[in-house]
Amino acid sequence: MITITTTDALAAFCEKAREADYITVDTEFLRERTYYSKLCLIQLALPGKDEDDAVLVDPLSDGLSLDPLMEVFRDESVVKVFHAARQDLEIFFIDHGTIPKPLFDTQVAAMVCGFGEQVGYETLVKRIAKEQLDKSSRFTDWSRRPLTDAQKTYALADVTHLRQIYEFLARKLAESGRARWVAEEVAILTDPETYISRPAEAWKRVKTRSAAPRFLAIVRALAEFRESYAQERNIPRNRVFKDDALVELASTKPQNHVDLGRSRLLLREARKGAIADGIIEAIKTGLNCPKSDLPTPDQSREKLQVNPALADLLRVLLKARTETAGVASKLIASSADLDAIAAGMRDVPALTGWRHEVFGADALRLCEGRLALAAKGKRVDVIEL
Structure with missing residues (x-):
């Protein structure tokens, strides 16, 4: 097993990669104690069976630059193959401002090819490569060095079997003419907006029972402070304060540190210092927000007059059409989407x-x-009338 620890060695492998039709990619990272993922290992494999066609890259090695790999990621003559790529792509975009293109996501392709909802890599290895994976190293600490042989074997398997899976799914898509379907889905993954987290919009992820504009203004200010604080210090947002504490604060509106001390849900560390000051300031911001700037939730779907019988018929139609097409139904429409239609x-x-072709046109009729x-x-x- 080859582990690359120098920029020169990575550049040599990447020079070879730029002559290949595709390269398979996976990562190992940690995120439990940070806001942003900490990249701990990169696995790469080229078409072929030689030992040097599959390597591990150690980004924690002193002096190692990933610039040669970023050049491959930007080389549009080489397809970059991932499985369930979103978190991997977020790391490369946040750390290096690069999103690999062209991209092939085997999880998306498998859903289009009839392998079910959000099919896992282990399942595809078993069904396509006819192999069993040893997942005992899945939850190990990938930041510790040296890596064990078991960790290295586990990590390499995530890209070596991926070659066979990619080639199989690419053939299936070519035969069925559905490559364009996957391309439409991948366009979302390769859009930088997918990975940008704006503190001012963080409040939209907080679930609240009240939709009162002033209450939501306080929620918005608290969520913005928490997101900015977490990003600046690279700590999980829940380490600042959790959603239930945020909602409590928006309800009780503490005005000073003494009031904060009465909170039932606020972490002890958040009742003093910079976090406490930020909470009090955010509450003042929400309370003083001009009426013209008060937030309003999107309640358009909540006010929909849903025909329940028609919604049930749409569910039956979706099931019929996805079974005929061999496509995962959740890839086409959620239950909320069917209610909206x-x-x-x-x-x-x-x-x-492509969803219009498989289901949408019939749904409208x-x-x-x-x-x-x-x-x-x-x-x-399905009967034409």
């Missing part, structure tokens, strides 16, 4: 792009009374 909304992803569904044994037939 049944309520008359048309700006729903299921009605655009069903809503317009131009399609009927008939059960025949275990089969559901």
Whole structure:
């Protein structure tokens, strides 16, 4: 097993990679104690079976620059193959400002090819490569050095089997003409906006029971402070204060440190110092927010007049169409999307792009009374009216 620890060795491997049709990539990282992921290991494999076609790259090695790998990531003549790429791509974008292109995500491709919902790598190895993975090293500390042989073997398996999986799925997509479907999904993964976390928008992830504008203004200010504080110090946002404490603070509106001391849910460390000062200032910001700037939640879907019978018919249609097409239903539409369509909304992803071909066009005709569904044994037939 080859472990690259110098820039020259990485550059030599990457020179070889730029002559290949594709390269498979995976990472090992830690995020339990930080806001941003700490990259601990990169696994790379090229087409072929030679020992030097699959390597480990140790980004924790002194003096190692990942610039040669970033050049490969930007080389559009080489396909970059990942499985469930989102977290890996976030690391490379945050650390190096680079998103690998062109990208092939085997989890997305597998969902399009009928392998089920969010199919795991281990399942694909078993079903396509006919191999078993030893996952005993999955939850080890990847930042500790030296790495054990078991860790290295586990890590390399995440890219060596990926070669066979990629080649199999790429053939399936070419045969079915569905490569464009995967490309539409991958476009979201390669959009930098996917990985940008703006403190001013953090409040939208906080679940609250009240939608009162002034209350939400305080929630917004607290969430913005917490996100900025966590980003600046690279600590998990829950280490600052958790969502339940945030909602409590927005409700009780403490004005000083004595008031903060009465909180039931606030961590002890947050009742003093910079966090306590930030909380008090954020609450003042929310209380003093001009009426014209008060936030309002998007309640458009909550006010929808859903036809429950039509929503149920859409669920049956989705099941019928995805079974015929061999595509995971969740990739096309969520339950909320189906309710929205049944309520008359048309700006729903299921009605655009490749989803329109598989399901959306028929869904609209069903809503317009131009399609009927008939059960025949275990089969559901779609009938033109």
